[in-house]
Amino acid sequence: MENFKLEITHICKQSGARCGILHTPHGSVQVPMFMPVGTLATVKYLSPDDIKKIGSGVILSNTYHLWLRPGEDIVAKAGGVQNFMNYQGPMLTDSGGFQVFSLADSRKIKEEGVTFKSHLDGRALFLSPEKSIQIQNKIGADMIMSFDECIPYPATYEYTKNSVERTLRWAKRGQDAHERKHDQALFGIVQGGDFEDLRKHCAQELVKMDFPGYSIGGTSVGEDKATMYRMVDYTIKYLPEDKPRYLMGVGAVNDILEGIARGVDMFDCVLPTRIARHGSCMTSKGRINIKKAAYKDDFSPLDPNCDCECCKNHTKAYLNHLIRCNEGLAGRLLSIHNLRFLIQLTEKARIAINEDRFLDFKDEILEEYGFDERGF
RNA sequence: GCGGUCGUGGUGAAGUUGGUUAACACACUAGGUUGUGGUCCUAGCAUUGCGCGGGUUCGAGUCCCGUCGAUCGCC
Numbered sequence: 001m002e003n004f005k006l007e008i009t010h011i012c013k014q015s016g017a018r019c020g021i022l023h024t025p026h027g028s029v030q031v032p033m034f035m036p037v038g039t040l041a042t043v044k045y046l047s048p049d050d051i052k053k054i055g056s057g058v059i060l061s062n063t064y065h066l067w068l069r070p071g072e073d074i075v076a077k078a079g080g081v082q083n084f085m086n087y088q089g090p091m092l093t094d095s096g097g098f099q100v101f102s103l104a105d106s107r108k109i110k111e112e113g114v115t116f117k118s119h120l121d122g123r124a125l126f127l128s129p130e131k132s133i134q135i136q137n138k139i140g141a142d143m144i145m146s147f148d149e150c151i152p153y154p155a156t157y158e159y160t161k162n163s164v165e166r167t168l169r170w171a172k173r174g175q176d177a178h179e180r181k182h183d184q185a186l187f188g189i190v191q192g193g194d195f196e197d198l199r200k201h202c203a204q205e206l207v208k209m210d211f212p213g214y215s216i217g218g219t220s221v222g223e224d225k226a227t228m229y230r231m232v233d234y235t236i237k238y239l240p241e242d243k244p245r246y247l248m249g250v251g252a253v254n255d256i257l258e259g260i261a262r263g264v265d266m267f268d269c270v271l272p273t274r275i276a277r278h279g280s281c282m283t284s285k286g287r288i289n290i291k292k293a294a295y296k297d298d299f300s301p302l303d304p305n306c307d308c309e310c311c312k313n314h315t316k317a318y319l320n321h322l323i324r325c326n327e328g329l330a331g332r333l334l335s336i337h338n339l340r341f342l343i344q345l346t347e348k349a350r351i352a353i354n355e356d357r358f359l360d361f362k363d364e365i366l367e368e369y370g371f372d373e374r375g376f
Numbered sequence: 377g378c379g380g381u382c383g384u385g386g387u388g389a390a391g392u393u394g395g396u397u398a399a400c401a402c403a404c405u406a407g408g409u410u411g412u413g414g415u416c417c418u419a420g421c422a423u424u425g426c427g428c429g430g431g432u433u434c435g436a437g438u439c440c441c442g443u444c445g446a447u448c449g450c451c
Binding site for chain 2: 037038039040044045060062065092094095097098099101102103119120145148150189215217219220221222228246247248249250251252255267268269270271272273274275277278280289292293328331
């Protein structure tokens with residue numbers, strides 16, 4: 001497809017991190033970037049205007065969730081997910097592979113696809129590579145994902161190997177079923193757990209199929225950070241330089257920085273918005289929990305270095321009050337803040353890459369943040 | 377004035393024929409949450425303390441007496 005293309009503008013001489021522009025049918029955005037998650041065609045609590053104001057490049061939505069409610073036909077009838085939610089920016093949908101893994105019961109994986117029970121009402125469902133792509137074709141995001149098996153960690157070599165082979169066959173089937181190659185970029189997803197040869201094999205086979213973008217999957221499923229970074233290392237060297245690389249489900253500050261250092265272009269994660277709804281905030285000085293009694297009478301902004309609507313207009317004392325009272329505005333303001341915080345992080349990262357000092361930048365940020373094992 | 381019922385943490389309340397660590401929930405305190413179920417998880421949380429003061433008993437929140445308070449009924 002000619003209207004989807006990654007243009008690499010600079011490669012950091014110090015780290016090898018990349019900077020570029022991703023062109024999509026719904027606009028061009030800069031990478032590396034963090035993509036807010038909008039599962040049900042809404043970034044929880046935020047209006048489309050809010051999403052634009054925080055400087056978000058791409059937002060994510062979910063095949064599995066939209067399939068169940070309201071159904072892909074409704075979304076198609078609305079003119080695609082962008083029209084449905086009245087957000088005219090680049091979007092991406094996950095394939096449902098992860099949701100089948102993470103929230104469905106009674107999962108049975110067969111060559112044909114996966115049977116499982118709905119998390120909403122328990123009814124039996126079936127999702128296959130073809131079905132996932134058909135649904136994503138109807139939803140209409142600019143980037144769509146192959147239907148993969150996201151295996152748990154740890155998994156045995158034997159299980160992982162068989163799963164990778166199946167994920168590769170599924171990738172091919174999805175590619176064959178894809179009917180909107182002209183305006184939807186289908187990404188292949190690299191699995192392979194913590195096994196170097198399986199990651200290599202999976203990446204190389206997907207590259208042979210020539211996808212317009214590649215995702216690194218099977219991360220952030222409970223493994224430790226060193227393992228996650230190793231999975232990225234095992235994978236990324238086999239991916240083509242001129243295609244976008246998306247590290248799925250990763251959104252902790254140190255993980256994003258480590259990913260960028262390794263050449264990742266795109267990240268998404270529920271972390272900033274999920275923790276925001278419960279009062280946890282990412283700030284330049286580290287993570288704080290705004291619910292704490294200590295903030296009851298703290299009339300300073302959440303993060304004086306932040307330019308978001310929340311930090312410019314409100315005090316910690318007010319946020320503390322809102323979250324204690326379970327007021328929706330707390331979720332909105334803190335979601336705006338955490339998302340803006342990560343987006344600002346990527347903006348600063350791009351500057352550092354262009355100045356060939358990304359490794360220094362990474363160390364400075366982590367130092368100031370008070371990096372620990374958890375990484376926020 | 378007479379009679380009944382009741383009095384356990386910040387709140388609502390369990391506490392069996394009197395028997396070791398006063399259940400549970402909410403609230404509160406401190407953490408967590410990584411391809412989003414507006415969730416969920418973890419830990420802490422009654423100055424040997426059960427309105428107050430006596431008594432019985434090896435042992436009382438649980439029995440007895442007094443007292444204070446709440447509440448209902450009757451004059």
